Amino acid sequence: MNNDTISDNFSLLAKLMDIHGENPFKSKSYANAAFQLDKLTVPLSTLSPHQINGLRGIGETIGTKIVEQIETGELKLLNEYLSKTPPGILDMLRIKGIGPKKIATIWKELEIESLGELLYACNENRLTLYKGFGEKTQHNIKEAIEFFLQHQGLFLYAQLEVWVSLFEQQLQKQFPQQPTQLVGEFRRQQEIIHQLDWVTTVKPDQIATWLTLLNFTLQNSENPNHIQAVSADGISVIFHCALPDHFYQKIFLLSGSEIFLHYWQENFGNVMDIACKDENSIFTAAGIHPIPAAQRESVAIIEQARENALPAVIQPNQIKGIIHSHSNWSDGSNTLEEMAIAAHEKGYEYLVISDHSRAAFYANGLHPDRILAQHREIERLNKQLAPFVIFKSIESDILNDGSLDYPKDVLASFDLVIASVHSNLKMPQEKAMNRLITAIENPYTSILGHPTGRLLLSRSGYPIDHEKIIDACVANQVVIELNAHPRRLDIDWRWIEKAIDKGALISINPDAHSIEGFADTRYGVLVAQKAGLPVAKNLSSFSLAAFNSFLAAQQKKR
Ligand SMILES: [Zn+2]
Ligand SMILES: [Zn+2]
Numbered sequence: 001m002n003n004d005t006i007s008d009n010f011s012l013l014a015k016l017m018d019i020h021g022e023n024p025f026k027s028k029s030y031a032n033a034a035f036q037l038d039k040l041t042v043p044l045s046t047l048s049p050h051q052i053n054g055l056r057g058i059g060e061t062i063g064t065k066i067v068e069q070i071e072t073g074e075l076k077l078l079n080e081y082l083s084k085t086p087p088g089i090l091d092m093l094r095i096k097g098i099g100p101k102k103i104a105t106i107w108k109e110l111e112i113e114s115l116g117e118l119l120y121a122c123n124e125n126r127l128t129l130y131k132g133f134g135e136k137t138q139h140n141i142k143e144a145i146e147f148f149l150q151h152q153g154l155f156l157y158a159q160l161e162v163w164v165s166l167f168e169q170q171l172q173k174q175f176p177q178q179p180t181q182l183v184g185e186f187r188r189q190q191e192i193i194h195q196l197d198w199v200t201t202v203k204p205d206q207i208a209t210w211l212t213l214l215n216f217t218l219q220n221s222e223n224p225n226h227i228q229a230v231s232a233d234g235i236s237v238i239f240h241c242a243l244p245d246h247f248y249q250k251i252f253l254l255s256g257s258e259i260f261l262h263y264w265q266e267n268f269g270n271v272m273d274i275a276c277k278d279e280n281s282i283f284t285a286a287g288i289h290p291i292p293a294a295q296r297e298s299v300a301i302i303e304q305a306r307e308n309a310l311p312a313v314i315q316p317n318q319i320k321g322i323i324h325s326h327s328n329w330s331d332g333s334n335t336l337e338e339m340a341i342a343a344h345e346k347g348y349e350y351l352v353i354s355d356h357s358r359a360a361f362y363a364n365g366l367h368p369d370r371i372l373a374q375h376r377e378i379e380r381l382n383k384q385l386a387p388f389v390i391f392k393s394i395e396s397d398i399l400n401d402g403s404l405d406y407p408k409d410v411l412a413s414f415d416l417v418i419a420s421v422h423s424n425l426k427m428p429q430e431k432a433m434n435r436l437i438t439a440i441e442n443p444y445t446s447i448l449g450h451p452t453g454r455l456l457l458s459r460s461g462y463p464i465d466h467e468k469i470i471d472a473c474v475a476n477q478v479v480i481e482l483n484a485h486p487r488r489l490d491i492d493w494r495w496i497e498k499a500i501d502k503g504a505l506i507s508i509n510p511d512a513h514s515i516e517g518f519a520d521t522r523y524g525v526l527v528a529q530k531a532g533l534p535v536a537k538n539l540s541s542f543s544l545a546a547f548n549s550f551l552a553a554q555q556k557k558r
């Protein structure tokens with residue numbers, strides 16, 4: 001083991017001791033040892049234990065630990081700390097601008113254990129509520145995490161959208177005569193993107209040269225017709241170079257899931273044998289209606305197309321109301337009035353304001369007296385903005401035992417209640433199910449918010465039995481939220497078809513914490529399209545009149 005590794009180990013040990021709140025003198029001595037060893041020019045492995053103990057900044061205790069590392073290749077004390085530290089906390093040490101002290105606060109007080117959760121907390125303004133975290137610190141942490149996550153090679157769909165459009169503009173400018181088509185995960189509107197794929201008739205060497213000029217790093221590929229490269233900001237791209245005669249066939253073959261394509265070729269033969277003037281030629285040759293790329297996931301969709309029974313899926317412009325939104329009464333950044341006026345101006349017919357409930361103290365959750373005050377404000381605005389309507393709601397925390405956050409008389413004052421889990425997210429399935437089912441069975445619950453609590457690319461969410469949750473929602477007339485925040489997209493779209501079959505109603509909700517947040521609804525629609533969600537099964541597509549009837553039916557449950 002060389003000096004650098006030993007020094008790094010001590011440095012990490014010192015940080016972990018600080019994070020775990022150990023005696024600062026102890027941790028400082030390890031940090032100091034790391035600093036001294038860094039400057040040492042003689043390899044430690046050539047020194048005797050006696051010589052090591054005599055080095056500047058090293059005493060007997062640390063000396064012994066140096067010898068231990070030279071002899072065993074490990075530092076037992078460090079391993080002990082590592083084993084009791086979640087990996088996400090270790091990731092935080094790699095983020096510029098947060099030292100061990102801040103990490104300790106983030107972990108122990110905010111109960112955050114991963115970078116994704118931390119990023120989400122920054123977006124929700126939660127850090128500023130803690131000592132040592134000003135607005136500027138929060139902003140810097142946010143930027144540093146975004147940078148770090150970008151370099152991990154996986155991206156949310158929403159993170160790549162602008163990049164893709166700018167990149168395609170350049171591509172078009174560079175090769176104006178040759179057709180190129182975006183395919184793969186992005187074309188299929190997947191929520192997480194590993195790589196961006198294009199089919200092009202441009203020659204491989206021309207693509208390679210162009211990408212190099214744009215500062216991409218070319219990667220080895222076994223197929224000479226595949227040009228694979230990574231951008232300076234860590235985005236992987238692959239160009240599938242095709243002959244003009246095979247352009248559309250390649251597009252088709254790169255725009256469906258594996259199961260879809262397998263079933264297709266089994267039923268309709270080799271796509272490469274079809275003469276194409278466009279992608280639709282392939283569908284025409286098979287004698288079926290074209291299937292949008294986003295829906296080319298399952299075998300069932302092929303059968304539906306065969307029977308001419310493709311569902312008319314929801315479109316982004318078919319959202320009539322903003323359901324699930326936060327104002328600065330809790331942790332949103334706009335006032336209630338600003339939110340309402342903006343929703344009205346954007347053409348929505350209604351806005352459901354669902355600020356956090358009192359258990360969400362970190363989000364400035366509402367105590368009953370503030371609920372009353374907010375309701376008066378809503379009534380005032382409703383007079384002013386009619387026929388636009390603001391509905392009184394609350395995003396009630398589902399408490400540990402599954403109960404909602406207020407007594408019945410307070411719950412009864414809302415037009416509807418969205419019930420969500422925000423605390424003690426780490427729980428086994430049995431506990432999660434008990435909590436959720438109890439909340440779903442509560443007659444005041446109208447919508448189950450972000451059913452699993454997942455944060456894409458950062459937190460998997462608590463385990464649930466999706467089928468049982470869907471059944472319970474149907475039985476209790478509770479709507480299942482498709483939380484449209486691009487980091488949530490929860491319920492997972494893969495469950496939507498089943499939910500619809502069982503008679504559930506979905507609601508695509510932006511969970512907007514600002515006016516800009518309304519736009520997130522679109523990401524929910526994009527994944528809902530993958531699931532074939534018909535507009536009639538989406539609550540936020542209900543007209544104001546239909547939404548009022550929905551609320552009247554909900555009132556009867558109480
Ligand atoms: Zn929530
Ligand atoms: Zn919310």
